[in-house]
Structures are given as structure tokens and as C-alpha cells.
Amino acid sequence: MSTARYAVFGHPISHSLSPRIHSAFAHQLGIALEYTAIDAAPVDFATALERFAGEGGRGANVTLPLKEAAFALCARTSDRARRAGAVNTLTRNDGQWHGDNTDGAGLVRDLTSRQGLDLRARRALLLGAGGAARGVAPALLDAGIAELVIVNRSPERADALADALGEPERAHSRYWQDMRDLGDFELIVNATSAGRGDGNGFSAPLSLVNSRTLAVDVNYGEAAIDFLAWARAAGCHDVVDGLGMLVEQAAEAFEHWHGVRPQTDAVYAALRERDPVLVTAD
Incomplete structure (x- = not known):
């Protein structure tokens, strides 16, 4: 055989x-x-x-x-x-x-079972609207997050993902340049290549973070370094890369x-x- x-x-x-x-x-x-x-x-x-x-x-x-x-x-x-x-x-x-x-199921299983984190009722920010973001967004909603705000550098992609999720009361798209006005989040998921390999690092407003914020990069290793460094500097309570996912x-x-x-x-x-x-x- x-x-x-x-x-x-x-x-x-x-x-x-x-x-x-x-x-x-x-x-x-x-x-x-x-x-x-x-x-x-x-x-x-x-x-x-x-x-x-x-x-x-x-x-x-x-x-x-x-x-x-x-x-x-x-x-x-x-x-x-x-x-x-x-x-x-x-x-x-x-x-x-x-x-x-299987991306979303993998992410949620890693965060809840391996990391022992509770995703329920968290206000979540999803950075990105490509294939990786599309894979995890439905699973985050199913895991019981309170709200999902999707931000992408190409706003039409964020709009399309929010529409595809079919939950207008919980899933919304916003503009990247307006992140300072979005308030704070208990979950921030990076599903972009922002800051990767361009020498500029990852940058986002510190106002996105509160005392409970869980920061997750769906990437791992070198691809996640910039975002995870920002998350630690911003004082995120938990910081997780994508290896477990x-x-x-x-x-x-x-x-x-x-x-x-x-x-x-x-x-x-x-x-x-x-x-x-x-x-x-x-």
C-alpha cells in the first residue's frame, strides 16, 4: 500500500x-x-x-x-x-x-485550553481582514466576545469581512487612522504584517490597552516580534504569539x-x- x-x-x-x-x-x-x-x-x-x-x-x-x-x-x-x-x-x-x-478553532483552543484564558464578554479589536483574520473572526464571535471591531489598512476589506460575519450588532469595521478614537479593548488580535521587516516596528495608540488586555499575534517567531514588543511596552496583561494556534x-x-x-x-x-x-x- x-x-x-x-x-x-x-x-x-x-x-x-x-x-x-x-x-x-x-x-x-x-x-x-x-x-x-x-x-x-x-x-x-x-x-x-x-x-x-x-x-x-x-x-x-x-x-x-x-x-x-x-x-x-x-x-x-x-x-x-x-x-x-x-x-x-x-x-x-x-x-x-x-x-x-481550522484557524479559528485552533486559536480559541490555544487561548482557552493551553493558556487558560477566558474570552467571554471581552471587547475585541481585530487588526487585518485577509485570510488569517477571516479564519479567526467567526471563532472569536462563537467564543463569546462582546464586540469585534475590525480595522484594516484597506477599509473596504474590513467592511467586507464585517458584512460576511452577519452579526452587525457585534461585528463592525472602522478605519485604521481612527484607532485613537476607538476606546480600549480586552482583546487585541494582530492578523496583519504591520511593522514586519520594514525597520519601523509596530505602532498603535496606547489608548487601545486597559488593565485586562490580552494581546495575540496569529504569527509566531520573528514575524511576531514587533507586535509582541509593542504589546509588552503598552502594558498588556497577557501577551501570546501564534505558535499554539x-x-x-x-x-x-x-x-x-x-x-x-x-x-x-x-x-x-x-x-x-x-x-x-x-x-x-x-
Whole structure:
């Protein structure tokens, strides 16, 4: 019997920890699989995905900047993928791709189970409106936050995400330049590349922070350094990067493909211990 083939698609993708994570899960559970990283620019993604399917690919994870493109290529999508308008987990069924989005579930599980944080009734600010933000926004609402304010440098993207969530009483879009007037938040989630690698760091008004603020970056490692540094300097009560989210969303995908959920704590601890500063986010 041939080994089952899985992959993660992104651009760039050489940094990805997903092959290491899924290999660890498979070893833990005695499942034979091949999991590789495939670099595909947006213009080449559909062709690369079909080639992978033709070579026996059974499932794939999708990272930046392909999550919304993956959604468009699916014959069927889960409810949470449709709410997000983005897909990060693909499964090959009957010659078609079926799409899911495990990002939000991964984030909430990390924050509530691993970090022991309560998200209920928090006023939340979501920075960004791309594939990563779309993946986590519905799950934050489902976790019981009181309000979600979405801010993006391209305001029409923030408007579109707020409209797609379908909860006008709780989810709103605002302008990036108006953040000083938004008040303070108990949860700030960074799902942007703001400040990353431009030498200017991350900057936002300190008035966004109160004594209870939880600051979360969906990125991890070097990609999260600037935002996390700002959050600590601003006096946020809790500061969390996206490594735990990455491991938990991978576990969701693994369970979807193989019918059994792996244990995540040991894999998370090994990644954190081996690479105190990791490369970037999936």
C-alpha cells in the first residue's frame, strides 16, 4: 500500500513548521504518511494543487497568501469556511476538493485550553481582514466576545469581512487612522504584517490597552516580534504569539483527515524549546 500524501501550500513556504508538526502527530499515533511543503505563487496555485491531486494527494493545508484562493477552488466547504470566506484545510473526496477552516478553532483552543484564558464578554479589536483574520473572526464571535471591531489598512476589506460575519450588532469595521478614537479593548488580535521587516516596528495608540488586555499575534517567531514588543511596552496583561494556534489548527486538520485527534502539548513544547524564536507563521 502506498503512503498517504499530504502537503502544505504557500508562498513562500520553506519556513513552514507544518511538515514537522504532522510528522510528529503521525509518529505519535503510528500513522504512515508523507507530508511535504509545496511553494506555489497565487497564479500557479490551482495548477499545483491539481498536480498534487493527480500524484495521489489526499489532503493539504493552505497558508498565506492562498487561503481565499483555496476557498474558490473547493466544490464543497464547511460552515466555518463559508463564514470565513477562506480555507486552510483541503480534503480530496470523489475527485473534488472539500474545504474547511481550522484557524479559528485552533486559536480559541490555544487561548482557552493551553493558556487558560477566558474570552467571554471581552471587547475585541481585530487588526487585518485577509485570510488569517477571516479564519479567526467567526471563532472569536462563537467564543463569546462582546464586540469585534475590525480595522484594516484597506477599509473596504474590513467592511467586507464585517458584512460576511452577519452579526452587525457585534461585528463592525472602522478605519485604521481612527484607532485613537476607538476606546480600549480586552482583546487585541494582530492578523496583519504591520511593522514586519520594514525597520519601523509596530505602532498603535496606547489608548487601545486597559488593565485586562490580552494581546495575540496569529504569527509566531520573528514575524511576531514587533507586535509582541509593542504589546509588552503598552502594558498588556497577557501577551501570546501564534505558535499554539498553529499546532492546534494542525491537530484539527489531522483529526479531520485521520479520524483521531493527536496530543498537542508535547509537540508544542518541543517546538518552543527547539526554536525559541521561530521563523514565521502558517
